[in-house]
Amino acid sequence: MSENEWDTAFDLKFEDAMKRIDASVSGPLPDSDAAAQASWKQLQQRLLREQRRAVWTRRIQWASYAAASLLAGAWLFHSLQTTEAFRPMFELVYKMKGGTVSVQYSTAEPPSRTGAKTAPPPDDDELPETAMQDNRDLPEEGAYRRKQVSAAEAKAETQFVLPVPKDPPDGYSLQHVLLHYSAGASKAGAAKLVYRSTKGSAQPLTILVRKRAYSSHSGMPDGQRSWAPDAGGHGGQLEWNVEDINVIIRGGLGEREQNELADSMQLAEE
Numbered sequence: 651m652s653e654n655e656w657d658t659a660f661d662l663k664f665e666d667a668m669k670r671i672d673a674s675v676s677g678p679l680p681d682s683d684a685a686a687q688a689s690w691k692q693l694q695q696r697l698l699r700e701q702r703r704a705v706w707t708r709r710i711q712w713a714s715y716a717a718a719s720l721l722a723g724a725w726l727f728h729s730l731q732t733t734e735a736f737r738p739m740f741e742l743v744y745k746m747k748g749g750t751v752s753v754q755y756s757t758a759e760p761p762s763r764t765g766a767k768t769a770p771p772p773d774d775d776e777l778p779e780t781a782m783q784d785n786r787d788l789p790e791e792g793a794y795r796r797k798q799v800s801a802a803e804a805k806a807e808t809q810f811v812l813p814v815p816k817d818p819p820d821g822y823s824l825q826h827v828l829l830h831y832s833a834g835a836s837k838a839g840a841a842k843l844v845y846r847s848t849k850g851s852a853q854p855l856t857i858l859v860r861k862r863a864y865s866s867h868s869g870m871p872d873g874q875r876s877w878a879p880d881a882g883g884h885g886g887q888l889e890w891n892v893e894d895i896n897v898i899i900r901g902g903l904g905e906r907e908q909n910e911l912a913d914s915m916q917l918a919e920e
Contacts, residue, residue, distance in 0.1 A: 784866035786887070786898060787858065788830045788840050797829045801843070804829060809837045810895050812859055816914040819903065821849045830860075840864060845901070853884070855901030857915075865889075865896035875912065877905045888912060 763770050783790065797807075804827040805812055818824055822845035829838035840860035847853070862868045870876065872891050879886035885902040888909065897915075899908045 784864065786900075788828065788842055789832070789860070789864050794833060795831045797831070797838075798826050799829055801827055803827075804838075804841055804843075807838050808841050808859075809835070809839055809861065810859075812841060813892065813895070813897065813915045814843065815857070815911055819845060819855060819907070819911050821847055821851075822855050823848055825854075847902075851902060853902045855899075855903065857911075858896075858898040858900070860896050862891055862894050862896045865891070867891070868896065875909065877908070879905070 788796070799807060801814060801824055807829055825844045825846045828842045828844065830840040830842075831837070832839050840858070843857040843859070845855040845857075847855070867876065867889060868891065870889075870891050872893065875888055875890040877886060877888050885900075886905065886908070887898055887900040888905070889896070889898045890912070891897075897912070899911060901908075903911065
């Protein structure tokens, strides 16, 4: 028989066998014979014995763990009382397969500082308040935003009525107003008016208006003015308080000129 004849005969036999299998499956299923039923019962009994053996194995393991913990507790604490107190916790942890247990320890007795080798930290209400650093300019806070606007826009953007000079100082013109917003504030808590010289001087003239709390001289009486000349002798700064605001004029003008500028300042219209 050639190889091709062998392959053809094998294909015919295989196809005939498949047809008989399909016919037997499509018909009614025969009843299981007695040997098959007996084998299945033996398998069920074996599975039941294995299941019972697994349960007893877990119980023996748990008993071993409990006995070991009792012995360890008795050896550490010289008593079984402490170990017995932890028995519910051992059972909880053992039974929570794959779960999470959080344990917090505390005492009913108030804390005592007796015998402490280092001084304890002060309570929150005993901590001193952090003094605000006065940099004599717009506040230097950790979280803020700043915006450059015109004088007209600044009137409606500050938390206070903004005082401005009635006329620009001699030889200067207003360039812009820089507003400072503290974190979470909808209006500015500080504004700086920046004047540039029209006579070629490079030194600007600024008028800082801010909340009184920002100043280290917030306790100075209202209307009282404090003059401090610059170290180089070219101008200085004039500071005073008006109700809830602090004002500082700084630039190349002398004391007399800056006081005249302060006299000319008026409250901007709301």
